Amino acid sequence: MDLPKSHLMKDIHILSLAFLLIFLAYGAAQNLQSTLNTEQDLGTTSLGILYLSFTIFSVFASLVVRNLGSKNSLIIGTTGYLLYLAANLKPNWYTLVPSSLFLGFCASIIWVGQGTYLTSTARSHAKDNDLLEGAVIGDFNGEFWAVYALHQFIGSLISFALLSGGKEGSTNGGTLLFVVFLCVVAFGAILMCFLRKGIENSKREYEHSGSGASEHSSLKSLCRSLTSALSDVKMLLIIPLMAYSGLQKAFVWAEFTKYVVTPVIGVSGVGSSMAAYGAFDGICSLAAGRLTSGLRSITAIVSFGAFVQAVVLILLLLDFSITSGLLGTLYVHFLAALLGIGDGVLMTQLNALLGLLFKHDTLSMVSSQGGEDIIILH
Numbered sequence: 001m002d003l004p005k006s007h008l009m010k011d012i013h014i015l016s017l018a019f020l021l022i023f024l025a026y027g028a029a030q031n032l033q034s035t036l037n038t039e040q041d042l043g044t045t046s047l048g049i050l051y052l053s054f055t056i057f058s059v060f061a062s063l064v065v066r067n068l069g070s071k072n073s074l075i076i077g078t079t080g081y082l083l084y085l086a087a088n089l090k091p092n093w094y095t096l097v098p099s100s101l102f103l104g105f106c107a108s109i110i111w112v113g114q115g116t117y118l119t120s121t122a123r124s125h126a127k128d129n130d131l132l133e134g135a136v137i138g139d140f141n142g143e144f145w146a147v148y149a150l151h152q153f154i155g156s157l158i159s160f161a162l163l164s165g166g167k168e169g170s171t172n173g174g175t176l177l178f179v180v181f182l183c184v185v186a187f188g189a190i191l192m193c194f195l196r197k198g199i200e201n202s203k204r205e206y207e208h209s210g211s212g213a214s215e216h217s218s219l220k221s222l223c224r225s226l227t228s229a230l231s232d233v234k235m236l237l238i239i240p241l242m243a244y245s246g247l248q249k250a251f252v253w254a255e256f257t258k259y260v261v262t263p264v265i266g267v268s269g270v271g272s273s274m275a276a277y278g279a280f281d282g283i284c285s286l287a288a289g290r291l292t293s294g295l296r297s298i299t300a301i302v303s304f305g306a307f308v309q310a311v312v313l314i315l316l317l318l319d320f321s322i323t324s325g326l327l328g329t330l331y332v333h334f335l336a337a338l339l340g341i342g343d344g345v346l347m348t349q350l351n352a353l354l355g356l357l358f359k360h361d362t363l364s365m366v367s368s369q370g371g372e373d374i375i376i377l378h
Contacts, residue, residue: 007196008125012140014191015117016147018074021188023148025181026081028155029088031274036174037091046096050084053104061108065116071195073113078189080106085185088178117195118144119355134294138352142289145347149285149340152278156271234357238350241302245346248309252277252339260316260335264328276333277340284344295356298349305345312338 033043065073080103087099126136162177261273288301312335322331
């Protein structure tokens with residue numbers, strides 16, 4: 001039974017808002033790990049364990065999502081973020097390390113579930129309303145990534161507001177911050193429960209790929225699908241773009257803030273520059289999604305985003321900088337905004353491109369978790 005257009009759009013609004021709430025809390029907590037949990041590099045080590053776990057579990061995440069369904073995977077995935085934030089209330093090796101391992105698993109299924117749910121919703125919407133599938137996929141991805149990109153902006157502002165009144169590394173300020181974040185993630189998890197199961201029928205999606213359910217449920221089938229995708233010329237051409245998308249995020253969060261922002265406007269300026277980055281990231285994600293109509297539009301939009309980020313990299317390579325006064329502050333925020341524009345374009349268009357080129361292979365993605373882009377095949 002077809003769902004009304006308003007209900008399909010409502011589910012995208014709910015999905016986008018839920019991810020915004022979850023990742024504004026997690027993203028801010030992630031940014032603070034190297035500052036708050038400094039003893040024996042606990043914070044940095046826990047993040048390394050988290051992303052190693054995430055990478056390994058991502059290979060098998062589609063099997064989990066296939067059996068649970070997208071909605072159930074999204075709901076279960078939120079538990080990892082709740083546990084990780086709770087561990088930060090009493091951070092030590094016995095709380096952060098196990099919670100990081102579990103979050104790696106939860107992150108893998110929540111992102112595969114997101115990709116499956118959003119793409120199947122877009123296709124249903126296009127079919128029910130006789131619309132161009134590419135345009136709808138781009139539009140839905142644009143809305144999701146625009147809202148999601150705001151997590152950097154909002155999370156940075158909350159962290160600044162709750163921590164700025166105390167001393168660096170203040171226990172009381174940190175405790176209050178993580179309690180607030182726990183409440184925010186809990187609300188995001190509750191929102192996930194309002195998603196409609198009728199939109200996504202993951203087993204039906206897999207049946208459309210041409211093989212029986214028993215074959216697809218096997219690890220052997222998963223390995224065969226992965227090998228097939230990596231031998232596809234289209235996928236091989238897209239992988240460098242996905243790798244660049246992850247690398248440019250890592251550059252912004254680590255190198256740009258440390259070597260460009262801090263020397264000019266100090267540590268206190270990192271929050272405002274990342275807020276500018278997140279704001280322009282969100283605006284351009286929404287705009288790029290609205291402009292997507294097919295392969296040609298994606299090519300043009302991605303080229304524009306690459307050009308914008310190339311301008312920033314060239315300025316940095318030429319060591320062009322303004323290191324004093326208001327102009328210096330504006331210059332750093334201008335560079336952050338340009339980097340945000342490029343990221344917004346890449347995130348929206350790469351997801352739309354994969355949805356268009358591999359629509360018959362039921363492909364989902366685990367995207368931009370801490371600068372890592374990982375492909376998951378069903």
